[in-house]
Amino acid sequence: MDDVDAVQAQIARTMLESGDWVTARLDGVAYLEKSPLIYWMMAGSFRVFGVHDWAARIPLALSVVLLCWVTYRFGRWAMGEQAGVFSGVALATSVGLYLFTRIQIPDAVLTLTIAVALWAWMRLLEPEEANPRAWAMLMGFALGCGLLLKGLIAIVFPLGAGLVYMAVTRQLWSGSAWKRLQPWLVLLVMMVVAAPWHVLAALRNPPYFSFSMHSGPGEYRGFFWFYFFNEHLLRFLNLRYPRDYNTVPRALFWVLNLAWLFPWSAFLPGAVKLSYNRESRAGRLRLMLLCWIGVVMVFFTFSTTQEYYSMPIYPALALLAGAAIAEGRWVRAGRWFTVAIFGSLAVVLGTVLFMAAKLPANGELADALAQHPEMYTLSLGHMLDLTLGAFAYLKLPLALAVAAFAIVAVGVAVARRRAGAMVAVMVAGMVVFFQAARLALVRFDPYMGSYQLATALLESPPGTLIESDAYYAFSSVFFYTNRKALLLNGRSANLEYGSYAPNAPQVFIDDAEFIHRWQSGERYYLLTDNGDLPHLRELVGEAHLHVVKQSSGKSLLSNM
Numbered sequence: 005m006d007d008v009d010a011v012q013a014q015i016a017r018t019m020l021e022s023g024d025w026v027t028a029r030l031d032g033v034a035y036l037e038k039s040p041l042i043y044w045m046m047a048g049s050f051r052v053f054g055v056h057d058w059a060a061r062i063p064l065a066l067s068v069v070l071l072c073w074v075t076y077r078f079g080r081w082a083m084g085e086q087a088g089v090f091s092g093v094a095l096a097t098s099v100g101l102y103l104f105t106r107i108q109i110p111d112a113v114l115t116l117t118i119a120v121a122l123w124a125w126m127r128l129l130e131p132e133e134a135n136p137r138a139w140a141m142l143m144g145f146a147l148g149c150g151l152l153l154k155g156l157i158a159i160v161f162p163l164g165a166g167l168v169y170m171a172v173t174r175q176l177w178s179g180s181a182w183k184r185l186q187p188w189l190v191l192l193v194m195m196v197v198a199a200p201w202h203v204l205a206a207l208r209n210p211p212y213f214s215f216s217m218h219s220g221p222g223e224y225r226g227f228f229w230f231y232f233f234n235e236h237l238l239r240f241l242n243l244r245y246p247r248d249y250n251t252v253p254r255a256l257f258w259v260l261n262l263a264w265l266f267p268w269s270a271f272l273p274g275a276v277k278l279s280y281n282r283e284s285r286a287g288r289l290r291l292m293l294l295c296w297i298g299v300v301m302v303f304f305t306f307s308t309t310q311e312y313y314s315m316p317i318y319p320a321l322a323l324l325a326g327a328a329i330a331e332g333r334w335v336r337a338g339r340w341f342t343v344a345i346f347g348s349l350a351v352v353l354g355t356v357l358f359m360a361a362k363l364p365a366n367g368e369l370a371d372a373l374a375q376h377p378e379m380y381t382l383s384l385g386h387m388l389d390l391t392l393g394a395f396a397y398l399k400l401p402l403a404l405a406v407a408a409f410a411i412v413a414v415g416v417a418v419a420r421r422r423a424g425a426m427v428a429v430m431v432a433g434m435v436v437f438f439q440a441a442r443l444a445l446v447r448f449d450p451y452m453g454s455y456q457l458a459t460a461l462l463e464s465p466p467g468t469l470i471e472s473d474a475y476y477a478f479s480s481v482f483f484y485t486n487r488k489a490l491l492l493n494g495r496s497a498n499l500e501y502g503s504y505a506p507n508a509p510q511v512f513i514d515d516a517e518f519i520h521r522w523q524s525g526e527r528y529y530l531l532t533d534n535g536d537l538p539h540l541r542e543l544v545g546e547a548h549l550h551v552v553k554q555s556s557g558k559s560l561l562s563n564m
Contacts, residue, residue, distance in 0.1 A: 005107075005452040010479035012108040013060040016046035017486065020055075026204045027227075030475055031488050032509035034502035036209060036227050037235045040201060041152035042110040057483070064112060068105050071116040072096040075319045078123045082289035083327050090427055091326030095319055097434035100264025104312040106445060110153045111315045117150035119319045121162040126292060128185050129175065130285075140186040141193050148197025156236050157303075159194075161316055164299035169292045173282050205231070209505070219245040224504040234501075240307045246500050251308040258301060261314055261321065267412070267430055268325040270341045274334025275324040290327065293320040329423050339426060343417045346433070350409035353402055356395055363396035368556050369451055397447055404440035408433045450556040457531065457560045458484035460553035467527030467562070470518065472540070475499055478531045478558070489531070492518050519543055522563045530561040 015028045015035060028035040028043060045063035053059040075095045080088025095101060105112050124143035127133050150158025167176065175181040206212055209227035216229065219238050238244040242251070252260070262269040280294075281287035297317045304313050328334055395402060415429030450456060458481040461469070469489040471478050474497045482489065488511070495503050495512045503512055513521070522528055522544050530549075532540060534557045540549060544563075552560040 005449070006454055006478060006480050007452075007476045008479075009060075009108045010453070010483040011476060012042060013046060013057065014479065014483045014486075016043040016060065017050060017055050017483070019043055020047040020050050026201065026208055029502075030499060031482070031491065031511055033499050033511065034209060034505050034508070035498060036205075036230050036502060037498060039110075039152045039155055041149060042108075042113065044152075045113075046108075055486075060108065064105060064108060067113040067116055068096075068101065071112060071119065071319065074116060074119050074123065075322055078119065078289075078319070079323050079326055081123075081285075082126070083286045083323075083330065086424075087286075087323075087327045087330035089326075090329045090423075091319075091323045093427065093431050094265070094268040094325050094329075095322035097431050097438075098264060098268060098318065098322065099266045100261075100312070100315065101318055102438050102441065103264075104315060107312075109312065111312055114150055114154045114158055115316045115318060117146040117153065117158060118162050118316050120146040121150070122165060122292060122296060125162065125166045125169075125185070126289065129170075129181060131184070133184070136184060136186065137189065140189045144190040144193025145197055147190070148194040151194070151198035152201060155231070160303065161296075161300055164303070165292065165296040168295040168299060172291055172295065173288065217243075219243060221245065221500070222504060224501065224506075230501055242308050246497055250310075252311055254305055254309070257304065257309045257311075257314065260311060261317070264314070264318065265321045265325065267342055267345070267434065268322065270345065271325045271328045271334055271338040272321065274328030274331075274338060277333040278324070278327055278331065286327070290324065293323055296320045329427065332421075332423070335421070335423060335426075339416055339419070342430070343413050346409045346416070347413035350406050350413060353409065354406045356392070357399065357402040357406060359392060360395035360399060360402065363393055365396040365399075369394060369397045369447055398444050401440040401444040401447070404443065405437055408436035408440065411436070453480040454478050454531070454555070454558055455480055455484060456555040457481055457553050457558060460560050461485055461487075461529060464529065464552055464562070465527060467529050468521075470513070470521070470528055470530045472518075472530060472532040472536055477533065481531060490521075492530075515543055522548065528563045530559075530563075532559050532561065533557065534559055 011030065015030060018029050019025050019040075022029075025040070025044065025047075028038065028040060042063075045067075046060045049059045049062045050056075053062070072092050072095050076088045076092030078088070079091035101112065121143050124139045124146065127139045128136055128143070133139065147159050147162065150162075170176040170178075170181065205227045211226040212228060214225035214229035214233070216225065216233070217238070219234050234244050262272075265272070275290075278290055279287050280290050282291060297320050300314065300317045328338075412430055412433030415433070416426050419426040419429060445452075457478070461481065462485055469485075469487050470492055471481075471489045471494060472492040474494055475482070475491060476497065481487075490513050491499070491511050492513055493515070502508060522530075529552065530540070534554070537549070537559070540561075548563055550562045550564065552562050554560075
């Protein structure tokens with residue numbers, strides 16, 4: 005897809021080809037806002053499997069599998085085999101984890117590091133733990149990897165949850181508890197893992213230190229200021245420039261977690277009836293889960309939020325839901341709530357399918373979608389583009405979704421009090437639903453990406469490429485063609501800061517430079533959204549804009 009998927013993959017390829025594993029670059033411009041581990045993982049996959057879009061997704065897919073396994077083992081360790089299994093499959097088949105791992109963002113891997121760190125924290129506080137040094141080193145390794153994935157929140161969340169938990173269990177001032185935690189060993193391992201990249205990134209992208217609290221256009225203060233001040237502190241305070249992101253309303257951000265854990269959120273009320281007695285390992289784990297959820301959610305209550313920012317609490321929610329099902333808390337009510345929800349969804353989507361079956365599916369899916377560009381800075385902003393006409397292109401996915409929901413509604417009703425059977429039916433239904441979602445995403449691919457334009461460019465005579473928007477808008481073209489481009493009025497969003505670096509490449513052009521190049525007699529290609537065509541016609545005339553390929557509201561043009 006365009007946007008973050010192809011951007012991450014192209015950064016990884018650039019690192020692999022250039023040998024520069026410290027400074028991420030897009031189109032030759034320093035891209036300093038993100039930590040590098042996700043790029044390193046993809047580059048490693050490219051080294052093994054070759055540069056392919058599917059190879060870029062392997063590290064994230066394996067990380068999600070490992071996250072679900074860790075959740076299972078965490079639950080099994082404290083609450084028994086059945087609770088562990090239910091927790092692991094609840095996480096694996098939750099809507100949020102599926103939805104937000106279709107995008108190449110590091111948050112699922114970050115969630116894995118947080119879960120491992122908190123599991124190690126719990127293990128180290130157990131007086132009878134047989135391998136405390138190994139768990140301390142594992143915690144340090146997880147924290148270090150988290151720093152290389154998403155920055156300081158990777159230690160803020162586990163540290164905050166762990167300290168609150170120790171306060172609740174009256175261990176915060178216990179010398180023996182801190183001795184068991186071995187904080188100096190944890191810190192040493194964390195620094196060995198994470199410090200080298202941070203030091204090298206600062207040295208290679210001077211000035212080394214700046215402590216300004218002002219963020220604005222035209223300013224360049226090196227890696228240290230941009231990464232720690234602009235990306236961490238000023239983003240938290242919603243003072244970061246450029247403000248190329250949006251934020252979900254706070255109340256909605258909290259409530260949406262019920263949707264992200266769907267369908268297992270139906271059993272979360274049963275967590276109220278669970279034991280939180282700190283005398284048992286299961287009770288202590290549940291206290292930690294509450295601290296874990298509370299720290300993350302309170303943090304983001306005072307910060308900017310995207311829909312997926314709460315992903316670090318998904319394992320904790322899954323563990324609570326799994327425990328409630330295993331212990332029979334709220335299961336009867338949760339079962340009938342599940343039947344009602346899935347039955348209602350089957351009826352609603354069945355009605356949509358019936359109405360859409362009468363509509364033609366001629367032309368491209370993009371023609372049947374609405375446009376809400378003001379919402380595209382949210383991760384799910386494109387969901388608002390769906391119309392009844394768009395569902396005419398999604399009949400097979402709709403039919404599969406209806407079947408999945410109907411199977412779950414009937415199966416859960418028949419399962420009655422058999423928790424294992426109920427869970428098995430829900431898992432099977434969600435697997436079918438995810439296949440429906442996958443087929444829908446395939447239909448959306450031309451709208452969300454630019455693969456067809458990339459193919460047309462590869463088949464065209466050589467020429468210089470220009471892109472008339474921010475780099476992200478056609479990032480899949482850059483990945484599939486492995487080309488650089490001149491960026492017409494593209495000094496914006498995530499490339500703006502790096503564009504002011506002293507050694508930044510001269511890839512940014514304005515309208516005057518575009519006119520000069522387009523009329524120079526050399527061959528140029530232009531990637532543009534069709535909404536920009538009127539302005540381009542004013543600049544160079546319609547006779548000089550030759551269509552090479554058009555797809556889903558986007559065009560590849562040539563000057564000859």
